[in-house]
Ligand SMILES: Nc1nc2c(c(=O)[nH]1)N[C@H]1C(S)=C(S)[C@@H](COP(=O)(O)OP(=O)(O)OC[C@H]3O[C@@H](n4cnc5c(=O)[nH]c(N)nc54)[C@H](O)[C@@H]3O)O[C@H]1N2
């Protein structure tokens with residue numbers, strides 16, 4: 001911990017919306033020592049695998065460090081002048097709506113505030129939308145419909161105080177791991193029950209008491225049934241109902257709904273309803289299985305209806321808790337980053353709100369109608385209606401549905417600016433102007449997490465080259481466009497004060513988001529700001545919302561929404577018989593621009609995959625490790641098959657993370673349909689329809705290398721290792737000369753080579769050495785290559801005489817894919833220890849191997865291994 005002897009600095013993890021506090025100490029060599037902040041209320045010292053590996057992701061390799069104009073380095077003066085000129089020309093020639101910003105829930109509040117002010121107040125268009133449209137928009141819509149405002153009523157403590165926690169469409173164990181650890185710890189102490197509602201078996205199911213594997217998209221029908229059971233069971237809180245409207249209509253619709261669409265056994269539905277009804281302290285956690293749906297907003301309201309009906313809102317240990325994905329998804333909602341919002345929970349389409357913000361900003365023009373939502377925005381880009389586009393802190397060419405169309409739209413746009421920390425993303429490669437942003441550890445500001453806690457992010461490293469923080473780049477463009485006074489910010493503290501002051505005006509309109517108590521924070525106070533839950537006013541600080549039945553609707557009442565089940569937009573049929581579900585894995589963050597820099601995070605799941613049910617696999621003649629081709633009306637993808645009962649028959653699941661940089665054929669959004677929820681505009685990222693078939697490649701390869709490699713074949717996926725790189729390869733035609741091909745792949749024209757060939761079987765193995773040290777090796781076969789991958793991946797840089805056997809020297813077991821990324825413990829190592837030493841618990845595995853004893857993110861998977869072995873033994 002002593003490292004460089006520099007003091008530790010308190011900051012916030014840049015990944016998920018849990019918003020863990022971190023203590024950062026520069027190691028003096030450009031790296032960082034990272035540990036959990038024991039005093040931060042979100043994590044109390046804990047970190048997950050991604051947070052623990054932050055130190056491995058701050059290196060400068062691959063960083064964009066100077067502005068680039070049309071591929072050539074440019075000065076800031078020239079780049080800013082060009083951006084300002086192009087946006088000004090576009091507004092003059094085509095009107096403000098020909099300009100658009102597409103921003104991100106990972107921006108700091110200060111960045112976000114300036115972006116929103118520049119677009120809505122000065123450019124005069126509402127065409128600013130954010131990747132939160134793909135993430136939280138349905139929750140925003142649901143909250144606004146029920147509460148009259150987008151407010152999460154609960155706090156994290158409620159998860160610990162609840163007697164029943166229902167996870168709806170949330171893989172909390174992998175996506176909000178520290179919250180999940182808090183939940184499990186509380187359950188151990190207090191015995192709360194956990195129910196998971198998810199079509200898929202996930203790591204979050206390992207600790208659950210009940211798993212309802214409902215049909216994709218059928219959540220509304222399930223919660224409607226719950227509402228009717230609550231009614232018939234006499235569980236309606238009549239006193240609380242006085243503070244609401246619309247109950248009768250909602251109930252009538254609920255009775256009209258048909259729960260059999262969930263495909264769940266009636267007994268399970270009954271058991272769930274009984275448990276929910278009989279447990280006063282229930283927290284319903286919901287996430288992308290709810291939001292990313294063409295009925296996402298209705299799903300949210302179906303859940304909120306049940307909480308409103310029982311008065312279980314905003315109470316200790318009791319209420320609905322939407323967990324936000326990105327570190328500042330919540331902050332973005334507060335500053336009005338979405339195309340249909342104004343700042344501070346004020347409404348763009350409300351003339352009084354608009355006038356107040358215009359006066360406060362002294363804005364020359366304000367749009368009167370909502371701007372384009374993400375999917376429509378990129379459609380408008382494709383149609384040439386948007387002529388100047390600025391993309392900040394997000395990678396839409398990978399993460400938007402119908403991603404090839406989005407990529408083509410960006411490529412065809414007259415003028416595209418991208419602000420990123422690297423130029424090597426699928427989106428950045430399309431920019432006319434690339435602006436180098438300071439990265440997480442290099443910039444200061446604030447973020448708001450899932451439970452409304454505002455935390456400081458603090459710079460600890462100096463930014464490389466000419467990088468500048470996003471708020472500063474945005475302000476500079478504002479100044480260059482002629483609004484020097486409005487964008488004359490010197491520090492993030494100044495921006496924060498202005499924002500806090502504006503929130504006081506919102507408070508004056510009776511809005512909930514009011515942090516005016518922080519508007520006179522001086523620089524020292526801002527520097528020292530402790531994690532603070534909003535609101536922050538003279539009258540009130542933090543706490544929960546709505547227990548008292550006071551809402552933010554025009555009549556002050558909470559609103560029930562009459563909702564009814566609607567099937568996912570796309571229908572399966574003979575052409576597209578499978579439903580494609582997509583989501584996250586434990587150790588990668590979105591499009592991998594940061595987490596894939598970490599060898600230990602890359603070791604958990606080193607290759608993209610698609611999960612397929614064993615019965616479907618048998619029907620399609622697919623065996624484990626085969627490659628599958630997935631086809632949808634949008635395009636095709638190639639992924640490695642994993643055969644598992646984690647998915648149901650007729651459903652497949654693929655991760656969202658891989659890109660043109662890491663595995664081009666597995667860029668899954670290229671095949672996801674751009675269908676949206678009609679209310680929220682959020683894409684249905686979890687329910688496309690798809691055809692699945694085995695891909696018979698002519699050859700399959702596995703490569704390891706000390707240096708970078710450049711594959712060129714139908715399928716490839718590469719991942720970083722401590723020793724360099726590993727890659728999976730496959731091609732539809734075999735090269736004539738394998739040695740030449742391998743030399744090209746590894747960039748080793750002259751290295752000494754050893755070749756082993758079995759022409760009859762079609763096996764080729766090549767290793768390249770220098771002075772006996774292994775540089776790279778390629779293993780090729782006619783069927784998916786069977787070698788000890790995790791053993792091999794660590795070998796480049798070593799002297800390994802018998803590398804071409806592809807096995808450990810004495811055929812000792814391969815450690816297997818890394819399960820515990822903190823201590824680098826492989827699956828096989830854990831399985832062997834469980835079997836040979838008779839280990840019976842996660843704790844015993846920890847005591848024997850350390851696995852699971854640091855961040856704990858892998859504990860659900862260790863539990864699953866133990867359970868698997870127990871089941872196997874019981875069956876023997
Ligand atoms: N490791 C990791 N953690 C992350 C992120 C990451 O990239 N990596 N990203 C962060 C972000 S931005 C977000 S938004 C969150 C997302 O966090 P989550 O929402 O927990 O993650 P997902 O894997 O997208 O989806 C959750 C689950 O929804 C299920 N699901 C699919 N369809 C349905 C349905 O119709 N009904 C129900 N009930 N469930 C369904 C899926 O099977 C999946 O298991 O994670 C955050 N945390």
Ligand SMILES: Nc1nc2c(c(=O)[nH]1)N[C@H]1C(S)=C(S)[C@@H](COP(=O)(O)OP(=O)(O)OC[C@H]3O[C@@H](n4cnc5c(=O)[nH]c(N)nc54)[C@H](O)[C@@H]3O)O[C@H]1N2
Pocket residue numbers: 104105106131132134135136288292325326392393394395396398399400401419420421422425437438439440470582583584589590591592593594656668669672685686
């Ligand atoms: N199929 C499918 N698609 C999905 C989802 C899904 O579940 N399934 N989930 C959706 C959801 S919930 C989300 S949130 C999105 C996420 O999708 P994206 O937002 O597109 O993914 P990221 O990889 O987080 O992109 C962040 C970008 O910002 C850059 N960056 C990092 N730090 C900085 C900085 O300080 N400043 C600037 N300017 N740039 C920086 C990174 O290098 C990276 O290029 O994906 C959505 N897409």
Ligand code: SF4
Pocket residue numbers: 013014015016017018019020043046047048049050051052175176177178179
């Ligand atoms: S749970 Fe993990 S990824 Fe999320 S904020 Fe905490 S350390 Fe970061």
Ligand SMILES: [Mo]
Pocket residue numbers: 134135136325326
């Ligand atoms: Mo997200």
